[in-house]
Amino acid sequence: MRSCNEGAFPFLFGFAVCLASTSLAASPGVPAVRSASQDYVEYAINNLPNYFANGPIAATDNTPADNPITNAGAMLGRVLFYDGRLSHNNGTSCASCHQQSTGFGDSAQFSEGFEGGLTPRHSTALANAAYYERGRFFWDERAETLEEQVLMPIQDELEMGTDLDQLREELAATDFYPKLFEEAFGTPEITNERISKSLAQFIRSMKSYQSKYDQAVQAGTPANPDFDSVFTPLERQGADLFLHGAGRCATCHSTHAQVADRPHNTGLDLDNSDPNDDIDDGVGDGSFKVMSLRNVAVRERFMHDGRFSSLEEVIEFYNSGIQDNPDLDRGLRVNGEPLRLNMTDQEKAALVAFLETLTDETFLTSELFSDPFEQLPGDYDGSGVVDSADYLIWKQDFGLTDSWADGNLDGTVNLADYTIWRNNLGATWEGLSTSTSLQAASVPEPSSMVLFCAAGLGLLGWRRVTSRRFYASSDR
Structure with a gap:
């Protein structure tokens, strides 16, 4: 792209480039x-x-x-x-x-x-x-x-x-x-x-801290949660397996927050070293940080590489799939061999049911x-104030289809978006949080000359607008 002051270009094009180069990047709101x-x-x-x-x-x-x-x-x-x-x-x-x-x-x-x-x-x-x-x-x-x-x-x-x-x-x-x-x-x-x-x-x-599991702790005591009055029989069976069973789950996922004290090697892979670096050795020797199990049932992917897509797969791994890794945690070995639980289908289902009691809907x-961002109508530069800078952005984007200045999301920057800016001139981000009504300002309609220039800027399509696409809520 040539510079703004290159004389070989018509004045209108030069003005467009200079104006756009000073505009602010847009934001999600x-x-x-x-x-x-x-x-x-x-x-x-x-x-x-x-x-x-x-x-x-x-x-x-x-x-x-x-x-x-x-x-x-x-x-x-x-x-x-x-x-x-x-x-x-x-x-x-x-x-x-x-x-x-x-x-x-x-x-x-x-x-x-x-x-x-x-x-x-x-x-x-x-x-x-x-x-x-x-x-x-x-x-x-x-x-x-x-x-x-x-x-x-x-x-x-x-x-x-x-x-x-x-x-x-x-x-x-x-x-x-x-x-x-x-x-x-x-x-x-x-x-x-x-x-x-x-x-x-x-x-x-x-x-x-507001899951069904917490209800059981508070119904009893931290030392003796009242699982019987809160859990279903299947969840109760899962709690016994998790806390006291042969799976030794609570060894790594300890306390009532189900947190760990250090990284662990859980035998995901047979070896931790590879000359081509194809195997991730984590902290070292195949050990990885262990996260809290709270809300684990809604995560959808599990382990450092997301290799498992369900709790059933995770439980089956610990039941029958632990690899004979040389650095495997001692707690996952029995008589020198990787742990094999040989659980029944009923026991595996019970463990899933228990893990689902760790879901905290209040927290979720x-x-x-939650996402605090909203769109301030007419705030086309995302500064938090509807002002003259937003008018300049509307003008330079007139006629474009992929632009933050498309305030009504009809697919084109046009007079309707100018009206949004005009009607909300002076509004600020603080008005969104205090429910203050957005005051319409007395601003004249753009002149035919302005519209001609704005349309020219838009049709030239000289600049990229992908950095000012519309992003809605937390789904980006």
Whole structure:
């Protein structure tokens, strides 16, 4: 493409290129929440059942002293978590690979990056991520803390592919992020550390403690849950198998949060080393971090490589498929041989039934953890304010079919989208969260000359608009 000031081009084309080069990249929308209405402290700290707030589960909490959960901090983290701005093309967010409906895991075996590439491992589920005493993250534990981990996918060339310097500029260009950062940290300054801390606060607030299993614990005591009064006979049988049976499930998935103390080699493969690096050795020697089993029944894919697609497959693996791996965990060996459970179909069904009692529907549907983004009508640059910049975007995109300025989604940027901008001029993102009516401003219809120029800009089709495609809710 030639430069804006090259004299050989007609004035109109030169004007179009210069105007478009200064436009802001679009976003998936604006947040329709305010921190005052989002009580993460109440949910994740004050309302925790006693057996979560104290005892063995609390002992595994990896929250650092310098980054406790706050309402404003976790709410800012929620907005960042769902924002496509965190990727290079504004179309992939953390929530693209960590969906609330699957306990913040991914229903796909491998997650799709911002350019369509697939991750080499299955996305980890984030529910109860706060409860892992070692504090390390990823299947291979390469991130020492959650604060370190959350910045890594953002910069990964496959996953989100953005630059933190560029990201800070994009966030600062909005009306809402400086205000949200000020609420969370006292000043509007946007820094890498603050991005990291707020995302970590939001993820640590994802505590799952309202499942049917929890009902049984609270009906009895932490030391003696009342499974008989809460569970079906099949679920009760599964609980016995999980907690006390030959499967030794509770050895790795311990406490009432079903969390682990360290990585384990579970014998997925026969060998952990390969000269061609075809086998993933995880932390080392084929060991991988073990995630909490909360909401495991809704995850759809299992293990670090997502090789299993049902709980039945997982249970059958532990029943009959553990490989004679030289580094296999000692707990999965009997008399020197890999564990073979030889369970009946009834026992396998009972284990599935028990694992389904770990599903927490309240957590999976809570607004605290849902996508906060909505479309602000007329806000075509995604800044959070409907202003003259949005008019310029409408004008330069007039006639285009793949554009953020197609406010009514009829397939073409036209006068109807100008009307949306005009009727909402002056509206802000804060009006969405306070139900304030959007005031129509007195703005004249564009002149015929403006329409002629706008149509010319659109028909020239000189610029790419794929970075400003419409992304709806958390399905990107």
